[in-house]
Amino acid sequence: TEILDRQCWHEYPFRTIELRSSLDGTQDYATSIQIFASHDVKDNKEKEHTPWTHPPICTEKLPSINDKLCIYTSTTFSSGRGISLFTTPALAAQFAALPAFQDPSALSSQSVNTQKNTYSISPIPGKGLGMLASKPLRFGDRVMAHTPAFIAYLESELSTAEREAWWRQAVEALPEEIKEKFLGLSFVYGDERVRVQDIVKANTFAVEIGGVSHLAVFPETSRVNHACGPNAQYIIDTEILTHYIHVTRPIAQGEEITISYTSPLYPTEIRNKHLEQGFHFTCTCPRCTSPSSSQTLDQIESFQNHLNDWSDTSPASPQMAENLLHLHRTEGLEGFMDISYGFAALAYNAVGDAEAAKQYAEKAREAVLMKDGAWADNLRIWEEMLGEGVEGHWSWRRRV
Ligand SMILES: C[S@@+](CC[C@H](N)C(=O)[O-])C[C@H]1O[C@@H](n2cnc3c(N)ncnc32)[C@H](O)[C@@H]1O
Incomplete structure (x- = not known):
């Protein structure tokens, strides 16, 4: 009898996305695209698009998904932290129905998005910035808990330039503080013209809503680096759209806090390929070498x-x-x-x-x-x- 599913090691590895950039020789950049006002929100009355604080703006119907995609922003989400989505109207309604949007205490009662004194951000040789434990941490301790700044439906129909313009507009609509955090995140290609997609590529987790996988960027969480034998583990609670990191073995003060971006029980070659293709770095952790x-x-x-x-x-x-x-x-x-x-x-x-x-x-x-x-x-x-x-x-x- 197969008692346990041996392959369900990790249901939500860091997602990698395909991003065409100048490095791939693609020339399809544009600086702006036409934005169509949504027919649903013609009269712009706030109550008609609650919980979103801006009237959604939408693409035309995309044949590949037989629907349009719209930018949905709430600047009041999580006590003014804010959140922006780029998804279909039906999926946005599913997001809006979640306790994260409907129950004012859902996030605060779990101390989500509160600054924890568990870590500090610091340069780590060869890895950019990373997270250091600011005190000894024990098994099970929570390192952090945050909601995403940006969530996007993963389509493959828009051109790189079009997608960039839509995603950029979604990020621009965010409150200043979270927008700055997002735009300051690390990237893979370093091409200003695709900066938002570049940031998403280096910092995305998958979040499934309504049976559809979305890309989600959690700006604070994004500073945690990868290890194949990590000392922390993450889960995403989709009801409250919250990404948690917990400690899985004791961490000394000053030690780097790490998670795995890939399934650590996969063979070394497969892990390395995933990390190189997805995040453009060569893993030098003890398990890789x-x-x-x-x-x-x-x-x-x-x-x-x-x-x-x-x-x-x-x-x-x-x-x-x-x-x-x-x-x-x-x-x-x-x-x-x-x-x-x-x-x-x-x-x-x-x-x-x-x-x-x-x-x-x-x-x-x-x-x-x-x-x-x-x-x-x-x-x-x-x-x-x-x-x-x-x-x-x-x-x-x-x-x-
Ligand atoms: C989600 S970000 C992690 C935070 C990032 N180091 C920063 O400065 O914001 C992912 C990027 O960090 C770098 N990175 C993460 N783990 C690494 C590791 N073990 N070795 C080298 N670079 C790593 C890679 O550049 C990767 O694309």
Whole structure:
């Protein structure tokens, strides 16, 4: 039986986008494009476009999506922080219906967008700016929680120049402070004519609303650099459009805080390709340079296959599960141990060790929450196991 989906390591890696720029020899830049006033907002009455504080402005219908795309801005969102979207009217309505827009306390009750004393921004050799811990941080601590400044529907119909003009107008409509933060972010190509797309390319996370993936830029969060064995992990709560970063192993004061931009359990070549194509940097972290790292990944996969084998000849054992967990720690993969904690819970339960099974099911639950969030399907597996009592679980004494 395939008990766990071994491939669902990371549902929301940093998104990479294709961006044509002068470096690709494309010549289709324009400095302005015609903006069409939306038919929906002809009389411009504020109540007609609430919660947006500006009347939306829209493209013509784009054949590829059979809809128009419009700029929706709220300068009052999150106590005046502001947010701008470029999406379809139907999807904008879905965004507007979220608690992030509808419930005035949804963000403030979670202390979202408040400055935390957990980090400072500092130049990091070879990486541009980065985030340093301003005090010792422990497992589970929240580093930061922020909403995006800009969200865009990912179409492929507009030309680079047209898209730039639309996105730029959306960013221009933001309140000054967040706009400055956005425009000061790092970029990949360095071509002023495509600056907004360039910033989006270097700083995008994927956010799914209404079943449609959007690109989202969270300006404060964007300063966190990549490591293949990161000491922090992020989740995005789409209900309140909030990106959280939590600590996955103790971080010393002054140590850099990192997340992974790619799936850290993928082979080194695949991770490197993703980082080079998506973000134009060569990864020099220990896992990218150590030849033994690939063997460790193979070993992790092999242990997981054995632990997932419930036949009579399976070599699975609690000791194997402990070895598997140890391998994650030696690779700095503390933030990606949910599946392996789960295998440990099952391995102990299968030999009738209820205490250890419960402890590891609890750790699996905690790890899923930090990596995939409260809405993750795998969370249910461990909640059910803990809820019904491990002795009632199908795995109880299954290997005795
Ligand atoms: C989301 S930004 C991170 C913050 C960025 N360093 C800054 O100065 O704002 C992504 C960019 O940071 C740089 N970067 C991130 N992690 C890196 C790493 N491990 N090594 C080298 N450069 C890195 C790359 O230039 C990448 O395109």
